[in-house]
Amino acid sequence: MDARTKSHCEARAKIIKALAHPSRIFMLEELAKGEHSVCELTEMVGADISTVSKHLSVLKNAGLVTDDRRGQQVFYTLRVPCILKFFSCVEAVLQANALEHNALLR
Amino acid sequence: MDARTKSHCEARAKIIKALAHPSRIFMLEELAKGEHSVCELTEMVGADISTVSKHLSVLKNAGLVTDDRRGQQVFYTLRVPCILKFFSCVEAVLQANALEHNALLR
DNA sequence: CATTTGCTTGGCTATTTTGCCATGCTTCCA
DNA sequence: TGGAAGCATGGCAAAATAGCCAAGCAAATG
Numbered sequence: 667m668d669a670r671t672k673s674h675c676e677a678r679a680k681i682i683k684a685l686a687h688p689s690r691i692f693m694l695e696e697l698a699k700g701e702h703s704v705c706e707l708t709e710m711v712g713a714d715i716s717t718v719s720k721h722l723s724v725l726k727n728a729g730l731v732t733d734d735r736r737g738q739q740v741f742y743t744l745r746v747p748c749i750l751k752f753f754s755c756v757e758a759v760l761q762a763n764a765l766e767h768n769a770l771l772r
Numbered sequence: 773m774d775a776r777t778k779s780h781c782e783a784r785a786k787i788i789k790a791l792a793h794p795s796r797i798f799m800l801e802e803l804a805k806g807e808h809s810v811c812e813l814t815e816m817v818g819a820d821i822s823t824v825s826k827h828l829s830v831l832k833n834a835g836l837v838t839d840d841r842r843g844q845q846v847f848y849t850l851r852v853p854c855i856l857k858f859f860s861c862v863e864a865v866l867q868a869n870a871l872e873h874n875a876l877l878r
Numbered sequence: 879c880a881t882t883t884g885c886t887t888g889g890c891t892a893t894t895t896t897g898c899c900a901t902g903c904t905t906c907c908a
Numbered sequence: 909t910g911g912a913a914g915c916a917t918g919g920c921a922a923a924a925t926a927g928c929c930a931a932g933c934a935a936a937t938g
Contacts, residue, residue: 667798667818675794678862682797686789688781692773704915712773717897719916729869738905738914746868748861755854756784762852763835793926810885823927825886844884844935
């Protein structure tokens with residue numbers, strides 16, 4: 667793996683890592699339906715607000731969401747719609763795994 | 773986030789985590805072109821064979837690849853072709869980020 | 879058989895990630 | 909202007925990951 671390929675893979679890994687957490691996946695899906703404030707997301711996720719805030723900064727840092735301060739609240743929006751296709755592939759893997767699992771049980 | 777949703781998100785996170793490493797991304801792309809033995813992949817990645825073997829077991833555990841022993845060698849194959857679309861979305865994010873970055877420089 | 883080759887696994891340390899608490903900052907309202 | 913509401917950040921401890929070496933196991937080869 668040459669240096670060029672390596673740095674490219676690292677860049678991609680950085681983005682995928684941002685996706686690799688249950689709470690962040692959940693939030694992205696909620697944001698796909700429409701913007702939400704940190705408060706709302708905190709409520710939905712059910713974790714400390716500081717935790718949610720850090721998760722959001724991870725997503726923002728990866729370029730997956732954007733934030734918009736309006737008054738006291740900060741609203742987050744999904745920046746990359748193709749993320750949903752992304753998840754549908756993961757869904758396909760899950761289904762394939764489930765099928766495989768059932769086949770082994772027989 | 774109710775229990776059902778939570779476990780679903782966790783299942784997806786598990787798969788995405790398996791994708792969240794430069795070497796594993798690289799290997800998946802190589803495997804997309806055709807099967808490879810552990811030896812070959814080790815050569816391509818440029819890490820210890822035990823490291824590569826563990827990476828492969830992570831991918832296998834997530835249901836992303838399958839292995840096939842033939843003689844002394846074990847050949848790995850990509851199990852889920854849609855992974856490539858997955859990456860193309862990541863690519864789109866990278867490009868969007870690059871554009872954003874340039875815009876800020878101006 | 880004994881050895882070599884190809885791969886996996888155990889064990890260990892170093893690094894990264896996660897989540898909470900405490901604190902600080904910004905905006906709004908009384 | 910003082911305080912409250914909404915978020916972000918620093919700091920810390922616990923947990924998860926990553927990488928290598930050493931050791932083990934399976935198949936081929938002599």
